[in-house]
């Protein structure tokens with residue numbers, strides 16, 4: 001009896017051990033084979049690089065896209081080229097005859113079909129976008145091996161102020177780790193490129209003195225997004241100081257326009273007004289106005305190109321610094337803040353639809369009450385002079401929106 005029950009115990013134990021192994025094995029396979037499990041907004045760089053590092057035909061394509069076609073032209077690696085600002089800047093550079101190669105990870109932070117449509121647009125003008133992540137140093141080094149880029153326009157980032165509470169690690173991944181990875185490759189490139197990159201008006205955080213000047217403090221960010229952009233500015237300082245990289249940060253002020261970002265208020269307000277859905281309009285405590293220095297994309301593009309054209313050469317090579325290099329930070333805003341409720345009134349007129357307004361207290365999730373740029377430094381150094389007011393810019397946006405989505409029907413993502 002005793003013998004039999006012992007045997008039974010052994011066989012049950014063996015069964016339990018067997019099934020535990022099977023179970024653990026399945027978990028192991030699931031985690032190691034599934035694509036990026038950390039977040040939907042980040043992509044797996046190694047997986048993409050294997051697909052893109054594809055031999056002589058691919059290298060030829062990279063070279064052709066980056067080839068300079070005008071006298072005194074520059075060759076630019078544009079990161080985030082399938083993004084809103086990236087697409088416009090890439091197209092503008094290509095139009096003047098500069099060499100442009102795009103890089104984008106096509107993440108799913110917002111509808112990737114819009115990114116694919118922007119990619120198709122660039123493709124038609126001769127700009128190739130490599131699908132890859134800025135954290136993939138191997139891929140970046142390969143691109144620098146193929147092309148001696150004179151400049152990098154670094155626009156790849158995790159954008160959006162409020163999403164940082166939902167997915168904080170995507171901000172660290174793209175805006176901090178990604179920036180460091182890119183600068184590591186730039187620092188050891190020979191020659192080193194000059195780098196112009198997107199910072200943000202959000203670095204002014206809780207400041208109350210307006211308009212915001214580059215000389216003002218920027219050490220009280222209201223969101224993790226703002227904190228990662230501020231960290232980027234400090235990281236830029238370090239790479240400039242140690243390795244002689246020429247670095248220019250551009251603090252963009254709420255950029256809007258055709259081919260814009262669906263996560264931004266002007267964009268989803270348009271979509272929801274057309275659908276008859278109510279739109280949340282934030283107000284500050286004591287019914288205080290919330291306002292933004294909305295800046296039209298064409299003005300931003302001019303600022304970006306001027307920053308590239310005035311960027312001095314980096315002074316190091318192969319990871320060594322030979323002398324002091326340029327380090328700049330500019331506000332690129334419109335200098336005329338508009339209350340969010342006025343933005344809605346303009347949209348109502350352009351769309352010929354009355355909005356269902358739902359006024360609500362600004363949630364404490366990263367927003368600031370107002371932004372307002374002092375642009376005198378950019379005016380002096382870059383000749384930057386915005387010329388598009390919100391009414392004019394939104395008219396162009398709405399025209400694009402209606403033609404792209406066909407009256408809002410296609411926007412059901």
Ligand SMILES: O=C(O)[C@H]1O[C@H](OP(=O)(O)OP(=O)(O)OC[C@H]2O[C@@H](n3ccc(=O)[nH]c3=O)[C@H](O)[C@@H]2O)[C@H](O)[C@@H](O)[C@@H]1O
Nearest residue numbers: 159160161200201202252253254264265280281282340367
């Ligand atoms: O200037 C910048 O640096 C930043 O501009 C925008 O951030 P934000 O100004 O917050 O742009 P939106 O999210 O489009 O919001 C615009 C305005 O609408 C308001 N809003 C937003 C959402 C909403 O549901 N209701 C509402 O009233 C916001 O408070 C804000 O005043 C971008 O999303 C950031 O990526 C960028 O870095």
